[in-house]
Amino acid sequence: MLESRLRDLLSTQLEIIEDGIELIKIEQYLPSSLGTRSFIDILAKDRRGRWVLIELKRSDAAARQAIHEIHKYVEAVKSHLGARDDEIRAIIVSTEWKELIVPFSRFFHDTPISIIGIKLTVDDAGNLCFGMQI
Known part of the structure; x- marks a missing residue:
């Protein structure tokens, strides 16, 4: 399954991650004064009104970029x-x-923001399954 398909599927099932997360936008563009492009995979809000930035990765090669993107x-x-x-x-x-x-472990210990990691699995039928929280 492609990352974009996985993103779209997850955006309709955010309760897999946490109850009460409300989708704001898929592929939310945020401008930067530095000229960098920022497209958050899934932008949401939690029950307490905090912004929730969900970055989705589908492979080890892509996962290497996740921390850099979250910083940005x-x-x-x-x-x-x-x-x-x-x-x-x-x-x-x-x-x-x-x-x-x-x-991820280094970022978790160094950042002042709340961060969690989730291992997601996809079954043979293409259904999302919450694997575990990292």
Whole structure:
């Protein structure tokens, strides 16, 4: 299954991640004064009104980019939407964690924002299954 298909499917089933997450937009563009392009896979809000940035990865090769992208998206949300660190959550959802676990662990310990990782699986019928929280 392609990452875009997985993103679209997940966006209709955000309760797999957490109850109460409300979809704001898929592929939300956020401008940056530095000229970088920021397209958040899934932008949502949680029950407490915090911005939830969901970055989705489908392969180990793509997962290597996840931490860099989350850094960029967090700064764009702070700049463009005026959010503070305590108003932002990041969720990295990946079907593969081999290449991602070490940089994710470092980011988890170093960042002031709330971040979780989720291993997602897709069954043979194309259904999403919550694997585990990292």
